[in-house]
Amino acid sequence: MRIRRHPQKKKGKEDTNRVPISTxxxxxxxxxxxxxxxxxxxxxxxxxxxxxxxxxxxxxxxxxxxxxxxxxxxxxxxxxxxxxxxxxxxxxxxxxxxxxxxxxxxxxxxxxxxxxxxxxxxxxxxxxxxxxxxxxxxxGIVKYEKRSIEEPAAETGIRGPREGFTESISVNTSLIRRIIKDPQLKMKTFHVGKYTKTKVIVSYMEGLVDQTLIKEIENRLNRINIDGVLESGYIEQFIEDNPFSPFPQVLYTERPDVASANLLEGRALIIIDGTPYTLIAPVSFFSLFQSQEDYYERFWIGTFIRFFRFIFLGIALFLPSIYVAITTFHQEMLPMALLLSVASAREGIPFPAIIEVLIMELTFEALREAGIRLPKQIGSAVSIVGALVIGQAAVQAGIVSAPMVIVVSITGISSFLVPRYSIGLSIRLLRFPIIFFAGFLGIIGVILALIILVIHLSSLRSFGVPYLSPVSTLQKNGLKDTIFRSPLWKLDFRPHLTGEFNAVRQSDNLKPSPDKEEG
Amino acid sequence: MMIEKGRISTGQMELLIIPTIISTAILSISSIDARLAGHDMWMTPILGSSAGFLTVYIVWKLHELYPGQTPIGYSQKLIGKVAGSLFGLLLILFFSHNTGIIIREYTGFIKSNVLLQTPSIVISLSLLLVAALAVRGGLEVIARTAVICTFLFLSTSIVLLLLIPEVELGNVLPTFENGFIPVLKGAFIHQSWFSEFFILAFIFPFLNNTKKGLKSGFRAILVVMFILCYVNFFVLTTIGVVAGDLYYPVYAIVKSISLAEFFENFEILITASWVLGNFVKIAMFLYAASLALAELFRINDYRVMVLPLSLFIFFFSYWDISNVVELVNYMGQIQPFYLISVQTVIPLFLLLIALLKKKRSDNN
Structure with a gap:
């Protein structure tokens, strides 16, 4: 197992005059x-x-x-x-x-x-x-006001338990203990933050998890020496493998069932007091495109939805740039009828396609951001202004073309299809450099951008696990549960993360069938 | 001395080597084939693959005799320090020159078909730098990238199936119109591409399961052979021997696809995926050249070699070949002798020397 270790920094002078105790x-x-x-x-x-x-x-x-x-x-x-x-x-x-x-x-x-x-x-x-x-x-008679257990707000679903983690760490650990009753479930407590002294629990299944992973997580947690931990993001940003990557290298969830599923697959949880989000490590690129409901519904549905997500990942990343490439460099690529309608729509537009795309994409991002931050009452006003003014008036005024509006809206919707918000953010961000590549080199630029992206993802690791595994490391058993979602009775092996591991998940021949004597 | 620390699996090796052979082959080999072998061009890859089997076998035997070493290492042990170093230098120059020609082919094609107004320098350098980026990441990164790139590259070959309505099987006849010699001539052209399997000599030492290397190398040859046959078959049955007059026959037949008046213009899709294949090919050659250079000069990190070598290769791509006509002549007349002599014949001599040495030491 290869884990990149963080260099040990020389510890700064301890701040001793907080409490008048020195010896x-x-x-x-x-x-x-x-x-x-x-x-x-x-x-x-x-x-x-x-x-x-x-x-x-x-x-x-x-x-x-x-x-x-x-x-x-x-x-x-x-x-x-x-x-x-x-x-x-x-x-x-x-x-x-x-x-x-x-x-x-x-x-x-x-x-x-x-x-x-x-x-x-x-x-x-x-x-x-x-x-x-x-x-x-x-x-031990602690009692303070806390939020009751509610449905997770950011990870909703149709089928599945409706309990979500809360801000209280003892409630969160109890929610996991209620699902996994085996004493092999371990919880190790740490305190992070000079002033907040936030309680952080590393949780894992002993025997399923690679112990070097736990050691590495502990090392990285012990290295953190900051004033306070206010959210899981603080921890996340201090334990990442590659802090400059736009991709999340740790997963977060507010669902106890997702957390437990990951524990059972040999991953570790980092539960942090004061936030409903629990971190999961290590993580692979493909696990960011899985949702709990893939497993709760029939496997055909799960597989179909996963395919769907990857197609729309491509659309969310590349559609605006492909539009730029086609309208600027390769008009001949479109079928004649479609070409004519695009060309007539673009007639009289004062901007080149790349400027047009950038204007619309930036406006869309601004609208989206405004919708999140504003109070709810004003939020609806923003969307009305956005839809009417940007969408319709801009087209009628001849500032942007109607196909452009369609492209931007499809792109926007596609980026919402990703079940994890953190990877959705990365996609939003990466769309812009790819647009520039397309503006310079057309479709070749888009492909070069794709290659650079794949190179980056290939060199990325999350706690020693290659980010693109198991697909690009070609692990046969892993492939059953990445792009496809094989039937549960076929998932006989746990995903191979690192080193030695406890492979067998369930007995084989679990395929349900009617009793042969009856039939 | 082990400069590369990463290890890859045999499956990754196959996905690395397949585009390394076919990405340039599918571009213009059918044209040369059609000229030389005529109606029999569909069978030339089958005969041509013999060079591939031979080369992989030689390289594998050498790898078994000197496990964990690249040709740079064992050539010095086999033929002495001076001669071995000269062979190493020859290999590095050969890889650089060959990569230069690949870049030239790529740039020429893109410049004349896709980006008509973009300066050639931008087209060459952009791909070369992206390949250098991958090579700097190490063999594992190249392999993982190649898995995804090769998958996308090969999956677009399904598009050719849309040509089935236009297939005229009559074009295949008459078989052996001018005897067997034209087929051999065509196969000889193919052999130069199949001899590029020599580059496996730089991958075999870094397999995590070294025992399966030979089998998986042979499997890769079969896949390459099948794809080339598949492409040649469609070229022959849709446009016939006229393909000999076209520089890029595969591009031409893809261009002619039109289904329901909507599914057309697949050539952009094919070109885009072909860039992926070319990327893998250039990265592979650049990697082999950098690794060889670092090993020859005993530098512990081959990553520092990548960028200077890229620049060197870039100059090669403009020094040697000045236009497409010259390129096609080069591929038809010089390349077969050139590639086979460096990549198959010299290693064969190395293997013979190695076997003789082994016999002598066994006798003693």
Missing amino acids: KSQDLLTERLDANVKFFTDLYKDSSDIVFRPFTIGNLKAVVIYLDGLSDIEKLDELVLETLMNKQDISQTDIIQSLIDSIPISNIKKISTYTECIDAVANGNPILLLDGAKEAYAL
Whole structure:
């Protein structure tokens, strides 16, 4: 297995003056409650959402510190404060342990450093400080407002589960655990981001995945040293193989079923807290053209739709440039009748075809972008303006020809056919250089652009896996599930990604047939 | 010394080598065939392929005797450092010259049929630079690119089937009108193309399954033979021996396709896909030349050789041949002797020396 390793950069000077802790001994909690509390009041000065609640148990002083809005206050009151404050008999020897044992909460963690206390508070676990104790106790009663599980917005489908990932990482992992019940499903936790300390989980099926892949993902994650991770895109852009490529080298999904399917095929997930998008690696070019419904519907349908997607990929990439090439260089290519109607439509258009295409394509891109960013109420106005003014008025005024409008609209629709938004963006971007190639060298330019594109895709790798595999590496079993979608009972082998792998997916001879004796 | 670190599969090798042979062959070989073999031109590729089988066998035997080495490496062991280096230099010059001629053919065809007003330099350089880009990526990248390019290139040959309504089988007769000699003459022309299978000597060491190399080389020859027969058959049965008067007979017959008055003008499609085939061919030759040059001068990275060599090849394409007439004469009269002597005869001598040496060392 060949994995290009990122060069280890020399680590910059650590920013140490965030928390007034520089040595390990200073980090330890002291036995004196007032010293501990003073540390926290200094640390959290000007933070109105931090709550300090001092109370006494008999004559033992205690303080609870928590973040308002992140912890379950009802439980804190009923289960912790009420239980502890009602204790009268505190003359035992092992007083602190017996007090903690009496709190009816399942998840109580003993912590002994300030850093751990800070992390616990930030994650919504109230900490309980007792006078005379060298340790604090993090109480696992986290509760905060979160979005409920909804239908995935960006990956809709007709058939299939309607649950989508949410912004909460524990919900997301539970959604996957609910599908894959085997203990071989592993989840390794990392924290990325100096200030956000975002929880990142690498998930994989042990035994199905290549361990070098997991190591490589861990290495690349550990290398990341940034202020914060706000979306999966932050992680994606730091772990790519070729950061200059216009193509996505990591897939993202908000569907637990897609994530689980990829786990079962020996890929790894990178689940990130705070975003419903989970990353999948490694990925190949052809997996960007697959949708979950290819597998849920009959295989004829799946195969047909996949063919369809590749045809429209070609249209989305090349139609405007082919139009430029034909109208500028190879008019003889069109059948006579079609040529006449195109020629008459183009008569009186003041621009050469390439300028015409660029005007229309740029306008279309602008309209599309405007439609996404604007508030919904204005969005409809934009589309009306676009359709009427750009479409009809421009043709009537003789600025652009009607065939041009048709070409641009077909191109636009084709680029929506790609099931993954990220590759759709790449296609949008690449269309423009190809138009220039066509403007310079006609159809030969288009072909040269195609070759350059294929060369680039051939040299691309995603975590060591060739981007164009399994087609251009000619793996027979892989071809069954790329351009075609063979029947599920024929997909006996997992896709071969890298190195040694666990090949057999299911027993063969699974083809359903009526019982022979009956027939 | 292993300069190339990538490994490719036998299937990828086949898809690399097929367009390397046929992409220039289909352009004008039918014209020469029609002139030399007349009504028997459909069978010339079958006889011509013998050179292919011979060349691949020679190269394979040499590869078995010296596994993991290119001709540059083992020629020095076989015939001494000086003579071996001279042979290596000859190979590099030969590859550069041959690639120059391929570029010339390509540019001449595109210039006279598709891009009438574009300067020839732009046409030659654009394809050459794209090929150089692929070669700089290494053998694996060339192979992966070739899989897709060859697939698209070969799939357009289906278009010829649309000519079935115009096929006149009578054109095939009479068989052996002037005896067997014309067929041999035509086959001799084909042999020069089939001898280009010699370039496999630069791929065999980099197969990930070295045992299947010979079989897959032979399979590639059969495919090439079949495609050339297929093309010659359609040329012969649609326009007959008149094809000898045309420079580009295949282009002419594709141009004549017209179905339902809408499915016509396939020549652009064919030309476009033919560019893909030519790209693979030029990339293959450029790769072999760069690898040989780097190995001869003991440079660890052949990538630095690619761009200077491309420029060199570009000059070759303008030095030697000045127009289409000369090109066709070259292909009919010089190329058969030239290509076969470098790519089949010299390797044959190398193999004989190698076998003699082996026998002597076995006796000792």
